[in-house]
Amino acid sequence: MTRQDVVITGIGLVTALGEGPDAHWDALSAGTSPVVDNTTYAPWPVHPLPPLTLDRQIPKKGDQRQMEPWQRLGTYAAGLAIDDADARALVDDMHLIVAAGGGERDLALDEQVNAELAEANDGARLNELLATGLRPTLFLAQLSNLLAGNISIVHGVTGSSRTFMGEESAAADALRIAHARLAEGRGGIALVGGAMTAQRWDLLLLYRGEDGLWQGPHKPLSERERPGMVLGGMAGFLVLETAEHARARGARILARLDAVASNAARRAAPGEAAASAQSLLSQVAPGGVDAVISGATGAPAAWKEEESFLQGVGAPVRRPGSLIGHGVEGAFPAHVGLAALALHRGGFFAPMDPADAPMDPEDAPSRILVTGFGQWRGEALATVSRAEF
């Protein structure tokens, strides 16, 4: 089977820094400060989403009402990517893989039920409170696969639809499978990505259990005395095409997605995750890389493993987590989008963290490594190259 080149022709990016390629290039190439909310969820800081003009990507109010913020964010960013690729006319046969967590719960209802029943063990009363309290639309807004469903409904993407779950790994594998399917000739164009909203107590509650959240006012990753995650609202969607498909329609090619590889070490002993990533490096970057965009989450064990791995890569590193926080399912595709953006603009980003080494602005990378060390499990690498077409 002839392997086809796969290229990135559209980026849909939303972070606390704003939306779209220009906002991110301008802020991140010049150097910027993080947008942080230190107080609402204190002692856990979060990077809030920027205000979104939802009507631009989700024109029907009825569709907006069927979703909660997480699905709206993802559906919005997916639309940005389709527009960026100028691919509105191609959605019928566009394949879709989404990395998803779950939608928001009704927190007020949860707290009300908790207040009445935490001590009571009264299943019948729980049923009564839920049967009268739950809204019908909320279920659909919570379902993981309904982010993809809404992307199909709002944007008309109907080639196929798959949703992967499993935090950071889900996003890396969504990109890996989308890349592999295009490379082997299963379709010509695909949309892949993920989204996460950080302004959610239900997610903070879950991640808190591992003691992996940074507490206290925001600091860059490398200056957190005990490493920890700061969640950042984020969506990253990418339009991928075979090079042939993109050329045939005269599409603007941002970069080539060379390779994506993933693994899951058991992480039973120190060094396992670093070794796992090291084993992937030869698959995705046999000729080395010029720069690295790190997916560092800040989670303590993964942080040490990645820092040890990065020392062996020997290329300048940028750590977006220090500026935009950790976006879980949104992080890997957002970071690959940032890599494509830099390659297309012919430059690189200013340091994002005090540990990031400065680079000569003239020294534009032509191949960038994107890393993903899951907060709990999963190692993933992708390489993105300057398009020479």
Add this chain to the structure above:
Amino acid sequence: MRDHLGRPLVAVTGIGAVTSLGFGVAESWSRLLAGQSGIRRITRFPTDHLRTTIAGCVDLPEERGQPFTSPIRVEHMAAFVIEEAITEAGIGARGRFPGPLFLGMPPVEVEWPARFDLARKGHDPSYPGMTATAAGRHDIYETFLYGGIGERLAARFGTRGAPISLTTACATGASAIQLGLEAIQRGECDACIALGADGSVHAEALIRFSLLSALSTRNDTPEKASRPFEKSRDGFVMAEGAAALILEDYDAAKARGATIIGLVSGAGERADNFHRTRSNPDGRAIVGAMRNALADAGLEPGQISYVNGHGTGTPENDKMENFGMRAVFGDNAPPISSNKSMIGHTLSAAGALEAAFSLLAIRDGRLPPTINHDEPDPNITLDVVPNVARDATVRHVLSNSFGFGGQNVCLVLSAEPT
């Protein structure tokens, strides 16, 4: 051997299953062929104030009256069916499966027992209070993390690479098999585990589906409640279960002397953009998924001997499935039956269980029935194998899965080439 597109053939060499009819393939299959129902009154939790009080529950012996949360139930059922499938396939050393894991499963989230526990311990029912109290609760984190079940199964069975957990609503099990099929076709692996598992019967889930008016409320006669393709059908019955398939490169399986149960010879999908819970009245997406599956398998409609239908028993689904069948097969539609009439709608597991039963129909030359077929619906014009199993020569089966959110996947299961 290669298929019509030059891809390696993909064999099934092991099957594991658990349903409300029993633990293991043999018990589930024999009771399906006998036309028995696994739908019963729910006893796991109080059902006061619920509109639907019946389901196809799989109560695990190890629960001992302390009901598991949904992810733990899914993990236990998944482990059971993987173990059964690996044992049948006789592949790999213990705890060292030579390929990746594709796990179709329901979304998970922190459940009530954990919230109540945190609220009690911290004497604070609020989210900030619970979050503060959650410090050090690795149990909550690892149980309800989306990647948790897949990681534990991968560790237990020693599968290779990152496990992939996925959901396409009611098509999830079929999507898992499709991902495994593609991985072998593209030469990523010689073998993999593809499974679907669901254990979501709890009060909140029942209420959610009830709010969508999706569930049967025929609570007085549980075994009669799931009535796919029948005139008085009034919704689906939620159920639990799991099925795993061991997929292998056909040549590799033959070379190691494995018994071939059948082939996964094609898969097709098509997403719908009409509505969150209904398919487009033009049937384009479900017809497209069926046709794509046939084309992927290199088959003409006339070569399909039997269709294992999605057949949920909702008024809408069965009408649309009948429409789609006529569009694809015309006047000569093959018989179609719904396993859900007996085991209910196992949601994320349904596509995998129904693929498993399709393979057994091929192996044994028996079509499982659609039970509870008392009064035909004049709008359903298909042969639904009413009430009683039937002998048939079965070479190729089309297995349909149509999901909420418009995610439609069809598989073609075939007999070993002669």
